[in-house]
Each structure stands twice: as structure tokens, then as C-alpha cells.
Amino acid sequence: MCKCELEERGRRILGLFLCLLDGILALSGAAVAALGLYLNFHLESKMQFLAGYDTGTVPSFLMIVGIAMFISGSLFSKAAFDCAYPDSRGRFQSFLIFFVAAKFVLIWVVFSASMMCFAHRSVIEESLNNGLFSVLKLYKKDLELKILIDKLQMEYLCCGSNNYEDWFKVSWVNEDFLDVEDENIKSKMQAGMYMGHDVPFSCCHIYTYRPCVHSNVTKGTRSKYTPTLNTRGCAGILMDFFESSILEPAGVFILMAFFIEILSTFLARYQQTCIDDANLMEPTGPGTACLCPNIGTGDAMKYVKREEKFKEEAE
Known part of the structure; x- marks a missing residue:
């Protein structure tokens, strides 16, 4: 399913591009954490006007998501860079499948953070209306x-x-x-x-x-x-400020990071399957990259044919 064969040069390009994407995600994580701090500062400064509202819920979640994105992005970027070269590939090669699984989980965490920003307007608006009048x-x-x-x-x-x-x-x-x-x-x-x-x-x-x-x-x-x-009224103006200056930009920014995270996960899966396939015969030789190796029909004699080819070249 969605298969392609990559030589060593193709794996190197894939690894370097994946390193760049994960680096961008790490920087995005730092920005998301900063947005959480910024939102927390403004909510705390207006907490007297917010009735029955927990000012720390959304900011804390954004900070946690941002820190997770930064740490995972930094680690995955380093792993992708090392796996781009045969000499350093062994450091992370056996962990690639776990990195792919972690990326898949992180996709939905990032998506949840984005949707929370978009959906949180009504919660703050109700708290402002009730709190300000009180x-x-x-x-x-x-x-x-x-x-x-x-x-x-x-x-x-x-x-x-x-x-x-x-x-x-x-x-x-x-x-x-x-x-x-x-x-x-x-x-x-x-x-x-x-x-x-x-x-x-x-x-x-x-x-x-x-x-x-x-x-x-x-x-x-x-x-x-x-x-x-x-x-x-002050409730409407404050809500416009929170929405247009914080919640909406944060939601759009995190949603963009969500799509980059999806692309990064797919490419990491391609990198992992291609390296594993190449290691069955020759680590620096061609390998098949695919999303689901066991789905679909494949050439069952591929490895036999490849081994015969290597024997002929050796002779």
C-alpha cells in the first residue's frame, strides 16, 4: 500500500527532510507553550470578571502540548538526521517504530489543542457575561x-x-x-x-x-x-480580544502544526519501513518504503531474486 523503492540516496534525502519537518514542529511546540503562557497571563489579569471559570485549564493544556511537541520534535529531528546516514543509523534504528507510534498519538493531542482553542470562545463568553454583571x-x-x-x-x-x-x-x-x-x-x-x-x-x-x-x-x-x-459592553470587547488576538490565531497555528505532524508521521513510517526492508539484504542497498507492509499483494520472490542478483554480481 503506497509503496516506493528508495536507494540509499533517497533515504538520505527523506531523512534530512524529515529532520527539517520535526525541527519546525519543535519550534512550533515552543510557540504553543508561549501562547499558553500569554493566554494564562491575560486570563489571570481578568479573573475577577470571570464567573465560575478555571483560568488554568486551557493555558495549562496548551503549555503541556507545546512542551510535548518541543521535546518530541527535537528527539525525532535528531533521530531522522542520524538515520539519514548509514554510519549513525544504528543509534535510533531499533526505536523508529516506537517513534512512529508516538507521533500518531501526538497527532490527535495536537488536534485536540487546536479544537479546544476554537471551541473555547463560548465558555469564556458566558463566564464574562455572568462575571462582569456580578x-x-x-x-x-x-x-x-x-x-x-x-x-x-x-x-x-x-x-x-x-x-x-x-x-x-x-x-x-x-x-x-x-x-x-x-x-x-x-x-x-x-x-x-x-x-x-x-x-x-x-x-x-x-x-x-x-x-x-x-x-x-x-x-x-x-x-x-x-x-x-x-x-x-465590556464582555463583548474582551471576548473579541481573546478570540481575535489569542484563541483564533492559536487555533489556526496549532491546526497547521497538526497537518505538518501528519506529514511527518507518514514520512517517518516510510523511513522506518524502508530501512527495515533494506536491512533484510543489504543495509545500504535499495529498500521498499510503505505505510502498511502487510497489506496488498507484493512480490513474494523479491528477496530471493535480490539475493540471486547479489550472487551473480559477486561472481
Whole structure:
């Protein structure tokens, strides 16, 4: 099945090309591990906004896959290089079949890492939506969270979780700083909490010439004031950042490594079967490379004919 006969020169070229592919995979593994660290850094920095999310699961898996790719790629690259030359072939020759098996397993590990990157958007998005809205409720109670929310809204030009109207649904103004005797304030008090159509100053759009109106953004005048506010929610903007800057590029990159891993596995199988076949008669002589040696019809007299040919040449 998919057989071809290679001379010693063909095996050398195959080995060197396989060495190059495995070297690329080793470097790709280092890049995948770095992507895992990069994702972990950004998730940890936003962990206060992620509800019920384990920030270490995907980054840890990417780092493990990357390290496995780097170590295996480095080892397989060295083995392919040594097996390209008869003098050094004996170092790894007996292990080639195990390397091929390990490569086959690694193919699906790499594929799983790629699919995890593509599929993980929905998990992070749900955690962001739930977490951000919950954090808004703590704005007036936790100074550290208040600073984080303000920085987030100013840095990413966003407001609220889904949009700026999320602030209308929570009591984010500390009542201790309000004149609760004022009739206007009284009309907005519900169960002892101030519930007005206001948003924090950090929701103001920094690239507008108009004075920012972030208080009394009422239903009747909302269209007049919204141009001065960031209208996009922080959950969507953060999700766009994670998807377009980390998850999607990482998924595409790892998927490319997956296809290179498949090609490398097929070529490693060809190299292993060709070397084993040549060793049956003459290690530096021609050998048949194939994916499945025992499948399909072959020439049962090949080795007898080859031995007769060597005898005739010797005579």
C-alpha cells in the first residue's frame, strides 16, 4: 500500500527532510507553550470578571502540548538526521517504530489543542457575561474592584457588561454621599438603594469633543447623550480580544502544526519501513518504503531474486 523503492540516496534525502519537518514542529511546540503562557497571563489579569471559570485549564493544556511537541520534535529531528546516514543509523534504528507510534498519538493531542482553542470562545463568553454583571454590583463596596472596573472601561472603551444600560440595573452609587432628603433623589430610591439612570465617569468616550453626560441618562434624552458614552459592553470587547488576538490565531497555528505532524508521521513510517526492508539484504542497498507492509499483494520472490542478483554480481 503506497509503496516506493528508495536507494540509499533517497533515504538520505527523506531523512534530512524529515529532520527539517520535526525541527519546525519543535519550534512550533515552543510557540504553543508561549501562547499558553500569554493566554494564562491575560486570563489571570481578568479573573475577577470571570464567573465560575478555571483560568488554568486551557493555558495549562496548551503549555503541556507545546512542551510535548518541543521535546518530541527535537528527539525525532535528531533521530531522522542520524538515520539519514548509514554510519549513525544504528543509534535510533531499533526505536523508529516506537517513534512512529508516538507521533500518531501526538497527532490527535495536537488536534485536540487546536479544537479546544476554537471551541473555547463560548465558555469564556458566558463566564464574562455572568462575571462582569456580578462585579458591577460590588462597584460601591469594593475599592479595588471599583478601580479595576474603571480601568477596564477606560482602556477598552466599553461600558457595563453588555452595554451601558447594565448600570441602570444595579445600585452602584454609595448612598452615604447622596442627599436622601432631596426629592429628586428620593424618587430614585428603591428599598433604600439608589437606582438612577446614571453611569460611572469611566464610561465616557474619550474621543468626543462634547462634554460627557453620564448622569440622568434617562429614556427620554438617551439618544442625545449616548454619543458621549461608550456604547459597547465590556464582555463583548474582551471576548473579541481573546478570540481575535489569542484563541483564533492559536487555533489556526496549532491546526497547521497538526497537518505538518501528519506529514511527518507518514514520512517517518516510510523511513522506518524502508530501512527495515533494506536491512533484510543489504543495509545500504535499495529498500521498499510503505505505510502498511502487510497489506496488498507484493512480490513474494523479491528477496530471493535480490539475493540471486547479489550472487551473480559477486561472481
